[in-house]
Amino acid sequence: MLEALLTYNFLQNAFFSAILASIACGIIGTIIVEKKLVMMSGGIAHTAFGGIGLSYFLGIEPLIGAMGFAVLSALGIRKLQKRTHISPEVVLGMLWALGMALGILFIAFTPGYPPDITSYLFGDILTVSHVDLLITVIMNLIIVATIGCFFNAFKTYLFDEEFAQVIGLPVSWLEDLTYVLIALTVVVLIRVVGIMLIIALLTAPPSIARQYTNSLQSTMLLSTILGIIFCSAGLWISYALGIPSGAAIIIIAVTTYFLISMFKSPTP
Amino acid sequence: MNTVVQLEDVDVYYGNLQALSNITLNIEALDFLGIIGPNGGGKSTLLKLIAGLVKPSSGKAWVLGSPPCHTPGKIGYVPQRFNLNREFPFSVVETILTGRLTKNNLFLHRYTDKDILAVDEIMRTLGIYDLKDRQIGQLSGGQMQRALIARALVMEPEILLLDEPTACLDAGSKSQIYSILKDLNQYMTIIMVSHDMGVISSYVKSLACLNMDIFYHGVPELTDTLLGQVYGCPVELIAHGVPHRVLPHHPEEPNA
Numbered sequence: 001m002l003e004a005l006l007t008y009n010f011l012q013n014a015f016f017s018a019i020l021a022s023i024a025c026g027i028i029g030t031i032i033v034e035k036k037l038v039m040m041s042g043g044i045a046h047t048a049f050g051g052i053g054l055s056y057f058l059g060i061e062p063l064i065g066a067m068g069f070a071v072l073s074a075l076g077i078r079k080l081q082k083r084t085h086i087s088p089e090v091v092l093g094m095l096w097a098l099g100m101a102l103g104i105l106f107i108a109f110t111p112g113y114p115p116d117i118t119s120y121l122f123g124d125i126l127t128v129s130h131v132d133l134l135i136t137v138i139m140n141l142i143i144v145a146t147i148g149c150f151f152n153a154f155k156t157y158l159f160d161e162e163f164a165q166v167i168g169l170p171v172s173w174l175e176d177l178t179y180v181l182i183a184l185t186v187v188v189l190i191r192v193v194g195i196m197l198i199i200a201l202l203t204a205p206p207s208i209a210r211q212y213t214n215s216l217q218s219t220m221l222l223s224t225i226l227g228i229i230f231c232s233a234g235l236w237i238s239y240a241l242g243i244p245s246g247a248a249i250i251i252i253a254v255t256t257y258f259l260i261s262m263f264k265s266p267t268p
Numbered sequence: 269m270n271t272v273v274q275l276e277d278v279d280v281y282y283g284n285l286q287a288l289s290n291i292t293l294n295i296e297a298l299d300f301l302g303i304i305g306p307n308g309g310g311k312s313t314l315l316k317l318i319a320g321l322v323k324p325s326s327g328k329a330w331v332l333g334s335p336p337c338h339t340p341g342k343i344g345y346v347p348q349r350f351n352l353n354r355e356f357p358f359s360v361v362e363t364i365l366t367g368r369l370t371k372n373n374l375f376l377h378r379y380t381d382k383d384i385l386a387v388d389e390i391m392r393t394l395g396i397y398d399l400k401d402r403q404i405g406q407l408s409g410g411q412m413q414r415a416l417i418a419r420a421l422v423m424e425p426e427i428l429l430l431d432e433p434t435a436c437l438d439a440g441s442k443s444q445i446y447s448i449l450k451d452l453n454q455y456m457t458i459i460m461v462s463h464d465m466g467v468i469s470s471y472v473k474s475l476a477c478l479n480m481d482i483f484y485h486g487v488p489e490l491t492d493t494l495l496g497q498v499y500g501c502p503v504e505l506i507a508h509g510v511p512h513r514v515l516p517h518h519p520e521e522p523n524a
Contacts, residue, residue, distance in 0.1 A: 149376055155366065162345070163345060167341065214357050215357050
């Protein structure tokens with residue numbers, strides 16, 4: 001494996017994107033789990049598929065379209081939540097399916113042979129291109145810099161929104177930012193595990209990390225390390241056995257979570 | 269005496285639902301105001317209005333001379349502890365430190381030694397210093413309440429707002445919280461929502477009865493008629509072991 005990693009360019013790309021995905025996942029995944037935005041993230045991921053379909057239709061880079069759809073849907077869900085009295089879950093459920101439907105529609109309209117969409121739905125880390133990698137690096141820089149620079153503000157907001165507002169923090173702005181960062185994370189993860197499997201990679205590492213630490217920073221750090229382990233192991237299995245990488249990564253992550261939760265005493 | 273909170277004909281609506289109606293209320297500096305009233309009577313909304321968390325739909329509100337949301341740092345807010353995420357990976361000291369955060373230097377913000385000293389001192393005063401490294405979910409109700417009061421106090425506020433600080437606490441923890449508040453009241457205005465009518469009136473300086481609008485505001489002495497008006501049904505006052513009579517003596521039962 002190590003020899004192959006040094007020789008083959010596609011394996012290097014795969015490995016780098018696994019590490020980058022794990023960093024985004026460790027930081028934002030922790031926020032998603034603590035702020036209970038798991039279903040929200042699933043919804044944002046699925047609407048991104050509409051963007052991928054549109055990109056194929058327009059002939060542009062699929063991840064760019066995915067990013068546009070993810071960010072707009074994230075902010076749209078926020079707006080709808082504030083305005084309607086309907087439970088956000090209902091709106092989310094509709095957007096979730098609408099995104100997928102639009103994706104299918106755009107792909108059907110695209111002239112020529114239909115593109116292979118399974119790599120976007122289920123991820124294919126072994127086909128990560130230089131462009132994908134570049135987009136991933138930029139997204140990661142934005143995520144790490146934003147959270148890093150405003151860490152104390154985010155911490156305060158995540159724990160108690162009302163109190164954050166009373167002490168004068170720009171809560172509405174922090175909330176928008178959180179949703180946009182979730183959208184960017186989704187884009188980073190699409191190539192690695194795919195739209196359908198993103199939720200598990202966002203939630204499994206922080207849920208395992210939380211069983212060993214009671215601090216937000218260490219949860220993020222430990223989640224990142226766990227993510228790197230899961231992604232590398234998945235990548236290796238995928239390369240060695242020729243099975244889909246997204247599936248391999250998710251099965252390892254979720255199985256580890258269940259095994260650890262089962263054999264660990266209930267409270268730390 | 270100067271007025272710290274001034275409300276004039278304030279209405280608050282949540283969508284079509286009216287929470288507060290026609291509230292006119294002046295609160296003087298260094299008052300200890302207890303607010304009682306039935307569930308859904310708008311007690312929490314009144315606190316949120318003063319804290320700047322909800323805006324008046326009509327009417328005028330001033331807190332320390334400006335509109336409520338323009339006074340960050342001067343108002344300490346202690347929310348109902350049941351609304352918080354107890355699972356959150358935060359230690360007691362980290363939770364309290366967030367009270368030192370201001371909107372001015374959020375970029376690359378680090379807590380200073382002064383912040384940490386201030387937090388240490390307050391934790392000692394409130395008797396939770398030994399718990400500083402515990403995760404907040406591992407605190408008892410009374411300890412959690414003291415941690416939340418500490419978080420509001422490290423802001424060094426001029427007004428302290430508390431939303432049912434003693435709900436579901438045992439008698440010991442309750443009197444502990446009340447005696448802390450009594451000490452604080454020497455240099456701070458306190459506005460507190462509570463359900464313990466019996467205990468509240470032996471600690472507070474003035475009392476307001478709220479059910480959409482204010483039925484009573486004045487010295488802490490309650491009558492059956494007044495409580496009947498506020499709660500819409502006869503209410504029995506039972507003061508648990510408090511050497512203070514809540515109801516004035518009445519000569520005979522009015523409707524007996």
